[in-house]
Amino acid sequence: MRVFFEQLVNGVTVGSFYALVALGYSMVYGVMKLINFAHGDLFTLGSYLGYTFLVWRAAWITERAGLWWGVLGAILFAFLANAGAGILVERVAYRPVYRAGRLPLVVSALGMSIFLQNAIMAIWGPRFQVYPGDLVPTASLRFLGLSLPLLKVVILFLSLGVMLVMYWIVEKTEFGAAVRATALDREMATLLGIDIQRVILFVFTLGPALGGMAGVMNGMYYRSIQFSMGWNYGLKAFTATILGGIGNIPGAMVGGVLLGVIETLLAGYIPGGGAWKDGFTFLILILVLIFRPTGILGEKVAEKV
Amino acid sequence: MKSRGIVVFLVLGAVLFGGQVFAEEPIRIGLQAPITGSFAIEGQMARQCVEVAAELINKQGGILGRPVEIIVADDASNPRDSALAAQKLISQGVVAAIASYGSSVTEPAADLYERNRVVCVAYGATAVRLTMGKERRYFFRTCGRDDSQGEFFARFAVETMGWRRIAIMHDNQTYGKGVAEETKKYLEPYIGEGRAEIVYYDAITPGEQDYSAALTKLRESNPDVWYYTAYYPEAGLLVRQAREMGITVPFVGSNAVPNEDFVRIAGLEYVAGTFMTQEPLPQDLNTPKAQVFFAAYRAKYGNIPSSPWPIYAADALFALAQAIENAKSIKPDDIAQAMRTMENAEGITGPIVFTERGDRKGVPYAMYRYNEKGQLELFKP
């Protein structure tokens, strides 16, 4: 039983990373109907930016203000820089292609993903980079007989906090309503006077920014980063988005955590499960889609015939 | 007066004549490596190593008095690209090829080189069947084979250390799974005798970061030793995460694990005490070649390669250079013959001798252990 609980915590931890990445992904997807293949690479970019910040400046900050300010600085830096990167990506790769329809957008997104990944490799090199150990908090808490790294707890709470903020923005504010309206029917939204450009800007800054934040936390938690790590997260984010229901932002979060838990339990309990984990995850996804085609929290789109 | 004139004449002549040497047409040797793709780091390091080796060779006068020129072809760890890269090198008239990294990537290339009668020396392809399957007269490799490492570990674990409950973890790719399977195979007799059992045999997914699920499972299987047979990035993460979870099981890594980056990723404190099955390290062989090579590499790149395979690539070049010198010819049959029979090739990893099938002879494995300073030391039980 203790083992089960432990695996559950493992699952929620990795799931919360998936959820954070999926959140940014789902926002872009919901509003733009764009499968942003580059999102995973923006996540990677964030983790590299955080790394650069830590190596470059954090020692200075840490000396003056303490470890956690350095951490905060890294997160903030990646958040902001990624927001900028997101806007750039949208302007360069997506905006010129919107009028052409969905499929060319997918190819453009794939191209941007390849480009970003290789650009990161060109700038930072193909070696694995390691977050400096002395600049990352390593204290531990004891809780219910388990030893939990403080960082893990902070990450969990931070993720949860971010998710709640996002949920509140999207579901409870007027701007959030505008975002949701644009996601449902863009033409109609423009006709109703919603400033689409602002919505797109919002989605393309916040989405990648969240991804960047997740990237830094990921780097701090797991310590080593590499230019090709984004692909995996991108795919998981897409899966989580679908699992939770397309266009459903809370759904993406739920989907992410659920995905993490399912994966972990599969790896933990099926003999030889580690090797089959991804296969089973996809199988479960397919079954969910067959029997509950609109995802777990359901899709909020009805089609009038 | 006259003697001085003769000296001047001789010096001038030597200079001119020496200059003449390098006006000769270069000997082109191809290097096939994953410059892009998921193993880009291995490929790029391999290129750097081979180029440094080539510079060293040229500084010594080249091969048969001609400079050696390295032509690099990227195979992106993809069998299709590998075939095209090999074909490209062949069409560019390379005398021999150093290829490649990854057994399933090397195989189609090896077939092409064989068909076109070009000597091919692999540096990162450890699958047994490359030399023991189809007969290949032009194929060699400077790296070891999965089975010798597996056998060594099995014997060492049971006989020397008395470990009974064995956990084997790999990454489901050719190299990692290959070593794991061979290890399992060589443990069978011990299992039959009741002296060992495999309590855990599973794969993790490379490229991910969170291995807590697998590690929890590993811990629950209660092993005496944990053998990880794949690459250093995941190994580093695994060791760190395991130790942070409180798992104290002795860790043994295969020969792709120990390097600078592994130490960095896992962290010095956790690395101390981990074991590695490894071919004899340069530091233990004290080969002059190694010292010269690492000095030159460090001068150019600021550090030494963080992986064994690029070093095998450099050794492949040294082997070829020696073979061509021995054969005094660049014809493929002569080179192949020379490769098979030569005894005077010195590499970074020691003397390079090939078996009849093209394997590197006498690659004895030893057990190494990391000390607190992050250095590998030969383990004496």
Next chain:
Amino acid sequence: MGAELSCTRRGRFQRFVPVLLGGFVAVFPFLPFVNDYWVDVGFFVGLYGLLGLSLNVVLGEVGLFDLGHAAFYAIGAYTTAIMNTTLNIPVLLLLPVSALVASGFAYLVMSPVIHLRGDYLCIVTIGIGEIVRIIIVNNPWGITNGPNGITGVGFPALGPFVIQTPTQFYYFVWVVVALVAFVLLRLQRSRIGRAWNAIREDEIAAEATGIDVRAYKLLAFTLGAAFAGLAGNIYAAKMAVVSPQSFLFMESALLFCIVLLGGLGSLPGVLLGAALVVVFPEVFRRFASFRLLFFGLALMVTMIFRPGGLLPRKRETLGLDGFGAQGFSAKRASPVRGGQVSLKDRSPVQPLHGSGNRPLLEVQGVTLRFGGLVAVNRYDLAVYPGRVTSLIGPNGAGKTTLFNIITGIYRPDEGKVLFRGEDITGLKPHLVVARGIARTFQNIRLFPSLTCLENVLTGLHCRGSSGFISTVLRTPFQLREEREFMEAAAYWLCRVGLWEYRNELARNLPYGRQKYLEIARALATGPELLVLDEPSSGLNERETEELMEFLQGLLREGITILLIEHDMNVVMGISDWVSVMDMGNKIAEGSPWEVYNHPRVIEAYLGKEEEWVGSTS
């Protein structure tokens, strides 16, 4: 007869280009600078061209979002590798076997998920691709040899003639490409190809026009998988070794890019896309680690400047010249002709079965709930042949929902729908069309990127029967059927006054004409009952009168009409019977004047004076 049915008017130069390219491909290995390396590059261009063509069937023609196509490729390759190395079956024989196994797999695996929409289908195909690869790597039944792959695959041999040199493989793959392209061209210009394109444009409209959407989607996947299986066999034979590394997700993504780069549904475009994708990285080898960087950039740039692809598919401009009839006069063509034996005999000229006695369509006690909302509540409706029946009511009353129930889009919770005495409740829309009911939509659902002629031709789909084999072989039966399709389509286009727009894309038509096009498409299915959803909406007074005349003309030819209307002029003008619906319930029924003066009807419309379009003088 020899003349092309769907004759394309091309300039002389354009006709020349494919010949030129074909010639280039044919002599390529013998060109002076071409060595074995370039021949191999040419081989891979062909191989990826084949894969691109196979994905094009699914993605280009039908518009299904398939990002897991490498799975079928892998299955073809592994089938060949396994059966050749363990059972010693010759590789060439395994060519069709691989295609069959791959297509069988596709059929089994896609059947339960084929109904999924766009992006859901996308993730499912990604999942399938990954699952296949993981199964290969994990090797549960011990036949795939795991990550190491299978080695020692033999060469294809035809008797003593063995295909093993790069040049031989080059010609081998290009011959297969030519054959596949030939098959695909035949399919493109046929009933099947049109059905596929219709599905891509608007699935629901396609189903409502009589196309069995599910079957055709599966056909596309099965065929696409078969071609991919062929490619797998050739790949395995060429490389002599197959390993899971060749079938990563990136491979599927690359195929996707090939089809998009070339242009959806464009065969030469796909081949060009394959050439670019293979040659580009080779040409850029000198840039080593920046190779892929440039490739990503190239993809983006192409999509920005040529999103339709580099050689987008041009809908053929059909001139019908091939009939050998100069200045084809549609007036001469009439669907009622002797010799029209292949079209299912349901021309609009109907002998009326005892008109007025038995209802043609009966809706009995039909109820439909959406969650807690009752959209249609125990509704009864009887439509008698040869008459116009109108269904009216305030907006949101449930009229379109009732239509959707009748035509099979929804299945009612209670009640029955009978047509000609047969229970058609819950039958899928295309089967309802086959029984003789055709419909139009409130919001016009045409196939926007198809020409007007093609739109009407899709209506004729359900009246034909030539299948895959007869299409590819172009049997006399199929030829005759196509000819009759053309003539019937021409007839209907003339009837609705759209003949001169025949080659215009549907989306370019003005609104009023689009409505007529939709009606023409519905009529082409040869219905006994025509169900029109607000046919006069958006039309001005004059257009409405023309419409009424048109409908009356149809009546005279024996077609029964059921319509939803808001325009009282139309309702009063041509209806024989009116049924009034409000909040899902029937509140009145009778002749137009009876209903017009009915107190409950007035009450339902009270306060919604804007519904009363047109004066009632």
